[in-house]
Amino acid sequence: MGTMKKAKLLRARYLLPSAGAPAIEDGALLIVGGRIAAVGSYSTLQDSAAEVIDYGDAVILPPLVNAHCHLELTDFPQWTTACGETTLPTSFVGWIRRLIRVRRSIGADPVPASVSTGIRQLLAAGTGAVGDILTTPGALAPLLASPLYGRIFFETIGLDEERFIPALAAALASARSLTYPLSGGLSPHSTYTVSARHLEKAISTGLPLAIHCAESPEESLFLREGRGPIAAELYAAAGWPLPEPAPGLSPVAWLAAQGALSAQTLLVHGVQVNAEDAVRIAGSGAIVVLCPRSNARLGVGTAPIGLYKKAGVSLALGTDSRASNDSLSLWEEIAFARSVYPELSPEELLAIATCGGARALGLEQEMGVLTVGSGAHLQVLTAANLPPVAGLAGWLCGAEHQVVALWLGGIERLR
Numbered sequence: 001m002g003t004m005k006k007a008k009l010l011r012a013r014y015l016l017p018s019a020g021a022p023a024i025e026d027g028a029l030l031i032v033g034g035r036i037a038a039v040g041s042y043s044t045l046q047d048s049a050a051e052v053i054d055y056g057d058a059v060i061l062p063p064l065v066n067a068h069c070h071l072e073l074t075d076f077p078q079w080t081t082a083c084g085e086t087t088l089p090t091s092f093v094g095w096i097r098r099l100i101r102v103r104r105s106i107g108a109d110p111v112p113a114s115v116s117t118g119i120r121q122l123l124a125a126g127t128g129a130v131g132d133i134l135t136t137p138g139a140l141a142p143l144l145a146s147p148l149y150g151r152i153f154f155e156t157i158g159l160d161e162e163r164f165i166p167a168l169a170a171a172l173a174s175a176r177s178l179t180y181p182l183s184g185g186l187s188p189h190s191t192y193t194v195s196a197r198h199l200e201k202a203i204s205t206g207l208p209l210a211i212h213c214a215e216s217p218e219e220s221l222f223l224r225e226g227r228g229p230i231a232a233e234l235y236a237a238a239g240w241p242l243p244e245p246a247p248g249l250s251p252v253a254w255l256a257a258q259g260a261l262s263a264q265t266l267l268v269h270g271v272q273v274n275a276e277d278a279v280r281i282a283g284s285g286a287i288v289v290l291c292p293r294s295n296a297r298l299g300v301g302t303a304p305i306g307l308y309k310k311a312g313v314s315l316a317l318g319t320d321s322r323a324s325n326d327s328l329s330l331w332e333e334i335a336f337a338r339s340v341y342p343e344l345s346p347e348e349l350l351a352i353a354t355c356g357g358a359r360a361l362g363l364e365q366e367m368g369v370l371t372v373g374s375g376a377h378l379q380v381l382t383a384a385n386l387p388p389v390a391g392l393a394g395w396l397c398g399a400e401h402q403v404v405a406l407w408l409g410g411i412e413r414l415r
Helices: 002-006 076-083 092-106 111-124 137-145 161-176 196-204 217-225 229-238 251-257 275-284 292-298 305-311 330-340 346-360 389-396
Strands: 008-015 024-032 035-041 051-054 058-061 064-069 127-134 149-156 182-188 209-213 265-269 287-290 314-317 378-382 402-408
Touching: 008 378, 058 389, 064 111, 064 265, 064 287, 064 314, 064 330, 064 346, 076 092, 092 217, 092 229, 111 127, 111 137, 127 137, 127 346, 137 161, 149 161, 161 182, 161 196, 182 196, 209 251, 217 229, 217 251, 251 265, 251 275, 275 305, 287 346, 292 330, 314 330, 314 346, 330 346, 346 389
Parallel strands: 008 051, 008 058, 064 127, 127 149, 149 182, 182 209, 209 265, 265 287, 287 314
Antiparallel strands: 008 024, 024 035, 058 378, 378 402
């Protein structure tokens, strides 16, 4: 009886247990001790002794998982104004160099507050877990204090062994200090900002990796031929020596040659990918995190979804940062993705943004599906007019709804 007094029975017009499952009309979900104890129609569960929370004309479904984000940069739009960097770059490398200038000008002090703002925005948009890239150790505290689940990837950059070895050691210590519901990983930044030796050291830790890969034509040109804007502008500004000879490989093939492709690896963006690359990714078990709005903002192209589907590549979805996106809402990301990825059905998009993201962050046993025994993690959406049940998936991908509740660990987090 004591346990049942703490139980809660959530009810709504629709309950969607997972992206590919039929919605339950007049659905209900029983929460006991932070776990899901029952899922079904309200008529079959209403006799329990639980407190009933009736959301009425609403949808209960799993929370979203933002598999790639830079919460440190949430306040980037304000920082650009403060720094006088309001002119938008006209190239990918120009965007990177502006980002570096702004970060150096702002310093580390405002970063924790920026992370806190980003956390609030994620929660308000129905996001329950995040794959965040962190460069500022002091910015970890807001994440530790938040109800978010996920994995924090500590970023390292550099070609000089005297610098990246200590940086990797510090990142490794931070990653290993994390405990559930957050886990740690490393983010050797990209194929053009770390050396083969740097990547080898990161791989040897055995931690999950997140790597920006095949994002832009400039990256592909640099890896294949050792020239272009990355060589002429970015390497020149950093004082880095150019690789001699150039690898002569695609970004994906270069990572494969270093042994960096595995089920422990997230490849972020994956835009400049051919059929051979896609097969290579699928065979390794690596997961590609799509960031379509960021790709569009930076003009780098569109990820080859057809190739990924044909090869059987696992996919997740992320917003990237406010430096290249208008919001951290994964619902808005889904709506945009629907317009640029016609190969993906609404059901597939929802699966990528829930189960796909959970798998990418090692949370597949905890989040992504509303089923008996899993964590009591869910969101509740409402709108002026809900669609008939047959049109629910398409409606969800339209971003014309409001998140009215987010439950994580059996606790409502938006109150």
